[in-house]
Amino acid sequence: MLSSSPATGPERFFSTIKRGSLTCCGFVKTLTLAGLMFMGVGLVALGEEEKPKFTIKQIMNKAMKGGLCTKVASDKASDAEKQELILLFTALVANTPPKGDAADWKEKTTTLLACAKSGDGAKLKKAANCAACHMLYKGK
Numbered sequence: 758m759l760s761s762s763p764a765t766g767p768e769r770f771f772s773t774i775k776r777g778s779l780t781c782c783g784f785v786k787t788l789t790l791a792g793l794m795f796m797g798v799g800l801v802a803l804g805e806e807e808k809p810k811f812t813i814k815q816i817m818n819k820a821m822k823g824g825l826c827t828k829v830a831s832d833k834a835s836d837a838e839k840q841e842l843i844l845l846f847t848a849l850v851a852n853t854p855p856k857g858d859a860a861d862w863k864e865k866t867t868t869l870l871a872c873a874k875s876g877d878g879a880k881l882k883k884a885a886n887c888a889a890c891h892m893l894y895k896g897k
């Protein structure tokens with residue numbers, strides 16, 4: 758449905774105006790087309806926002822079990838690794854945990870993300886408490 762490039766709708770719409778060849782009927786048709794296009798683009802944007810880039814499991818295996826978080830917390834990570842952790846934690850905030858309160862989850866993971874961004878290793882280590890978080894949000 759959205760296979761055509763998003764630029765063609767509005768572009769054609771404006772070039773039609775420039776050529777001054779707008780008939781009543783053509784105008785309505787173009788408007789409808791442009792409206793549909795914008796709706797389509799809106800839906801795609803919405804979908805992207807709602808779907809996190811990684812699942813919690815992916816993030817756990819990479820950032821936590823994989824040791825990336827510990828590495829950043831002990832200040833042994835490269836800039837690229839720090840950026841990767843920030844990316845993973847950003848996706849973590851966007852996820853919903855299998856159990857526990859979703860609003861609390863958002864708050865906790867936002868803190869975790871802020872710690873990763875701050876570069877304060879001690880704070881990050883404290884925020885990345887495996888057992889405390891699993892007890893509240895990890896399913897069986």
Ligand code: HEC
Nearest residue numbers: 813814817821822854855884885886887890891894895896
């Ligand atoms: C901010 C909360 C939070 C913190 C902190 C956290 N975890 Fe998790 N972890 C979770 C949640 C929620 C799940 C369950 C995900 C699911 O079932 O979809 C999980 C699942 C896991 C899994 C299972 C992944 C899989 O493939 O099934 C492992 C392994 C794991 N965590 C390791 C760790 C380790 C190691 C640490 C500490 C260094 C840690 N986690 C810290 C929230 C957290």
